[in-house]
Amino acid sequence: MSIQVILAQALLGLNVGVFYAMLSLGLAVIFGLLNIINFAHGAMYMLGAFIALIGYSFMDQWFGISIQIGFWPSLIIVPLLVGGLGILIERTMLKRLYDLDHIYGLLLTFGITLILQGLFSNYFNVSGTPYPGQPDALSGVVNLGFMYFPTYRLFAIVFSLVVCFATWYVIEHTKLGSRLRAGVENPQLTQTFGLNVPLMVTLTFGFGAALAGLAGVLAAPIYSVSPLMGADLIIVVFAVVVIGGMGSIMGAILSGLALGLIEGLTKVFYPPAASTVIFFLMVLVLLFRPAGLFGKEK
Amino acid sequence: MSNEAGKELLKIENLHAWYGESHILHGMELTVHEGEVITLLGRNGSGRSTTLKAILGIVGRRTGSIRVRGVEVINMPTHKIAHVGRLGYCPEERGIFASLNVEENLELPPTLAEGGMSVDEIYQMFPNLEERRYSQGSKLSGGEQQMLAIARILRTGATLLLLDEITEGLAPVILKSLDGVIRKLRERGYTIVLVEQNFRFAAPLADRHYVIEHGRVVEAIDAADLEAKQEQLNRHLSV
Numbered sequence: 001m002s003i004q005v006i007l008a009q010a011l012l013g014l015n016v017g018v019f020y021a022m023l024s025l026g027l028a029v030i031f032g033l034l035n036i037i038n039f040a041h042g043a044m045y046m047l048g049a050f051i052a053l054i055g056y057s058f059m060d061q062w063f064g065i066s067i068q069i070g071f072w073p074s075l076i077i078v079p080l081l082v083g084g085l086g087i088l089i090e091r092t093m094l095k096r097l098y099d100l101d102h103i104y105g106l107l108l109t110f111g112i113t114l115i116l117q118g119l120f121s122n123y124f125n126v127s128g129t130p131y132p133g134q135p136d137a138l139s140g141v142v143n144l145g146f147m148y149f150p151t152y153r154l155f156a157i158v159f160s161l162v163v164c165f166a167t168w169y170v171i172e173h174t175k176l177g178s179r180l181r182a183g184v185e186n187p188q189l190t191q192t193f194g195l196n197v198p199l200m201v202t203l204t205f206g207f208g209a210a211l212a213g214l215a216g217v218l219a220a221p222i223y224s225v226s227p228l229m230g231a232d233l234i235i236v237v238f239a240v241v242v243i244g245g246m247g248s249i250m251g252a253i254l255s256g257l258a259l260g261l262i263e264g265l266t267k268v269f270y271p272p273a274a275s276t277v278i279f280f281l282m283v284l285v286l287l288f289r290p291a292g293l294f295g296k297e298k
Numbered sequence: 299m300s301n302e303a304g305k306e307l308l309k310i311e312n313l314h315a316w317y318g319e320s321h322i323l324h325g326m327e328l329t330v331h332e333g334e335v336i337t338l339l340g341r342n343g344s345g346r347s348t349t350l351k352a353i354l355g356i357v358g359r360r361t362g363s364i365r366v367r368g369v370e371v372i373n374m375p376t377h378k379i380a381h382v383g384r385l386g387y388c389p390e391e392r393g394i395f396a397s398l399n400v401e402e403n404l405e406l407p408p409t410l411a412e413g414g415m416s417v418d419e420i421y422q423m424f425p426n427l428e429e430r431r432y433s434q435g436s437k438l439s440g441g442e443q444q445m446l447a448i449a450r451i452l453r454t455g456a457t458l459l460l461l462d463e464i465t466e467g468l469a470p471v472i473l474k475s476l477d478g479v480i481r482k483l484r485e486r487g488y489t490i491v492l493v494e495q496n497f498r499f500a501a502p503l504a505d506r507h508y509v510i511e512h513g514r515v516v517e518a519i520d521a522a523d524l525e526a527k528q529e530q531l532n533r534h535l536s537v
Contacts, residue, residue, distance in 0.1 A: 178402045182395045189393040192354045193407035193454070194380030 006268055008147045013264015014257065015153050015222075018160035019215055021256025023233065024240040025164055026211035028252035029171070031241070033184050033204045036094060037102055040109035042234025043116040044082050044209045048216020049131070049225045050120055051078045056133035071133045071221070078217045079210035086209025090202050113231065120227035128224030138221075156218045163214065164253045171249050180204065184247075239282040245295020255293060304332035306368075307458055307489050308353070308383075313362035315345075315352040315513075322348045322357070324513040330458075335480070335490040337500040339535060340510035346493040347390055349510070350460045354387055355379055366458070383458060384411045386451025390462040390493075394443045396436035400427055403435050403446055407454045414455035423479065424449050441472035448479065458489045465496045473499055497535065509534045 023045060030038045054062065055069030055077070069077065089112065097104045138155050141148040171177040183190045183197045191197050216230075223229060240259050244251030259278050266274040273280075285292060308330040315323040323345050330336050338346040352360045355376040364372050366383030379385060386407075395403055404417060404427070421428035424445045430438060438446065444464055451459060465473055473496075480503050483490060494500035500507070501524065509517040509531065517534060519527050 175405060178398050178406055181397045182406050185395050185397055186393055188356050188376075189387075189389060190406075191376040192356060192380055192385075192387045192389075193451075194377050194410055195408060196375075196377045 004146050006265065008149075009264045009268045010261055011144075011147070011149060011157075011264075012153075013261040013267075015157055015260070016263060017257040017260015018157050018164070019219060019233070019256075020237055020240045020260050021164050021253045022160050022211055022215040022218075023237040024244060024252040024256045025167060025249065026208040026215075027237060027241050028244070028247055028249055029167070029211075030205055030208040032247035032249070033180060034090075034094070034098070034105075034201055035102065036097075036105040036109070036205075038109050038205075038208070039106055039234065040089070040112040040116070041208070041212050042230030042232075042237070043113040044086065044212035044230070045216040045219070045233065046120065046225075046227060046230035047085070047116060048078050048082050048213030049220040049223075049229060050124070050216075050227075051081055051213070052133065052217045052220045053129060053131050053225045056131065071135045071217070074133070074217050075214065079214040082213025082216070083206040083210030087202055087206040089209075090205040094205070095198075095202075113234075117227050117231060124225075124227055126227055128226035128229075130224050131220035134221035152221055156222065160215070160218060163211070164256075167211070168249050168253060236278055239278050241292075242282050243278075243285045243292060245292025248292065248294040248296075251292060251294025304334060304489075306330075307332050307366065308491070309363075309365045310349070310353070311363040311365075313349070313352060313360065313364060315348055315357045315360040317348075317358045322513050323352060323360075325362070326352075326510075326514050328508050328515055328518075330489060330491060332489055333484075333487050334505045335484050335492065335503055336506045336508060337492045337494050337504040338508050338510055339494060339497060339500070339531075341536065342495075344510045345513035346510050347462050348513070350387065350462050350491065350493060353379070353383075353460060354385065380456075381410055384456050386410075386454060386456030386459045388447045388451060388459070388461045388464060390466065392443045392447040394435040394438065394446055396434065399432050399434050400438070400446060401431045404450055404453060407450055409453075409455055411455035411457075413457075415452045417453065420449045420452060423452075423482065441468055444468060444472070444476070445479075448476075452483075457487070458491075459483070460491045460493075462493045463495060464492070465494065465499050477503065497531075507531070 023041060027038060027041050030036055052074040055074055059068065060066045093108060094105060097108060134152055138152040140151050142151050142154055171180060179195055180200060183195065183200050187197045240256050241252055243259065244255030259281070263274055263277055266277045306329060310326055310328050313323050313326040314321065326345070326349055338349060340346050348357060351357045353364055355374065360372060362372065363370060366379065366385065369382050371379045371382060374382065395406065398406065404420065426442055427445055427449060430442060448461070448464065464476060477499065480490065492500055492504065505521050507519045508515045509519070511534065517530065519531060
């Protein structure tokens, strides 16, 4: 087996890994601050991809507006829309459940997922619709020395890494981040200082949803856009979050990247195990380090 | 050293407060003027800490009237009360954030008004904190945590301080420096509401003592009358 094949699979694995990282990051942020297991995160990712697709291909047909929203503006508009929907969901529904057990939030967001999936399955083919809006500047391949790699995928990797680490930096190393962390640790006391914790919570939920929407836009040119794309991914992403440690920001990012890589390399060494290796690792982590690799034991 | 001439900063009338089904405050009444140091004395469970929490809106339910700087705050959300009242609260459990270091803890609360102490001034007042500025909150000793909990609210420009059991569990040497801190704050014109178990610590510091029983004030004793009413006070506190 040549080193080229291994490197190529590793890079493709990393490509999947950045999506795991971005989605598990959003989940970790939301869980960390709101204590809510947001099952609808996958649906937000799917929604992001669909809004990009609709903006590019269906504006005229659906809304009678002859406008085509390209990939670059979508990178900004879609997260804002998905984040806005997240805020609406948090304000109108989730906030009523904060005093109840985790399971209620999980059930509610599971319900939201089914509704969104159902809505899109009604209009779109579940086997997937291609997104034709990949910009010309990102078409073609780049010569990396050891392989030719699609330019767009390289862009998706670098862009996602920048977003992930910028989020980590803001949460861990800025005043805004320290206020968020304080709001997680002791919301009541944080409010007595004059900080509007409910607003912080709402905006954070919106931000987490926006991250999922952004991942959806980035995924649209690579994978075909389908109502089930989020459902397929979210289960793996939950496993990533469990392995990284619930609520750990860096844990979510690093385990997302690492597990993408491991999954990619498993495809080289033992392909039949590629789709289960992450769950196998999750079982091991739960048995030997239940708080996750980066989580703190309580 | 009563300061009756000072402006009325805090006026509580007929305040009732509940935690779930438990009715804790039963018609609390008290008034604090600008520049005064007052104490809330009483046995455990009498409602002293709950009074501070009710002022800040962190109890289950409350009725009655709480006017801070002339503004009614009984129906106001907690985060607004801090701004309107320029209030600084130091909770009984100190509330140091374990995930933040000393400096992050110090810089966490937002500025409520101009005139707060600078970080340098704070380090002058609490030299230990400067030495430990990059230590995690969870690594501090009890005394250091208490100093940090007080220092944190001095940065914000708050001038009405609600301090809950700041002496609890601390060694005599630390009590001495806390005594010094409260005296300095009083000299600087801060208005302070102290909830205290340690009467010996509180007695020489306060202008007036409110004795609380079953969620209401049963006696208000000015510092000047303290000696004359000592026996009465001892009976209330069962010393």
